[in-house]
């Protein structure tokens with residue numbers, strides 16, 4: 001596997017192998033032994049389907065933080081993360097990465113996560129190593145200065161008014 005650690009500690013980008021032919025393509029999503037190096041026991045799988053310019057985030061769990069293995073099965077996203085691990089060398093560092101069918105992203109526990117879809121019918125599929133618990137969930141607003149630039153809205157010619165957000169994601173406060 002082609003694995004690259006990104007600028008936030010223990011965040012990995014993994015190149016997906018696609019076997020293309022006249023029918024389309026085939027790709028494995030997950031083999032336990034390939035991902036043993038992560039020492040992560042995934043317990044839940046999710047997928048979301050979104051229209052273009054949907055922004056979901058920024059989310060994390062407090063008591064039982066979730067590591068996530070994220071793949072964009074259809075369409076394209078800008079994935080934005082921020083390191084909230086106080087003991088991390090890269091504490092409060094943010095980054096963004098474009099994901100489509102070619103790359104998987106791994107984020108360890110303690111990282112805030114969000115993504116913006118760049119195409120209609122974008123499907124994001126991800127595994128987590130802790131169950132979702134709405135009482136444990138926290139977040140902050142996507143416009144927080146610590147991450148705002150990472151959405152690259154200008155580069156993609158996206159206006160704030162075009163963004164589609166849930167009620168919850170519109171009303172998070174700034175990161176304290």
Ligand SMILES: Cc1cn([C@H]2C[C@H](O)[C@@H](COP(=O)(O)OP(=O)(O)O[C@H]3O[C@@H](C)C(=O)[C@@H](O)[C@H]3O)O2)c(=O)[nH]c1=O
Pocket residue numbers: 046048056057058059060113114115132166168
């Ligand atoms: C995330 C999640 C949501 N839900 C429910 C709660 C709610 O009624 C509905 C929609 O939830 P949300 O609006 O929180 O979905 P969404 O905004 O897509 O939440 C996700 O955002 C991305 C950025 C992440 O990092 C994920 O971990 C998760 O927080 O689905 C579950 O039942 N299980 C889950 O694991």
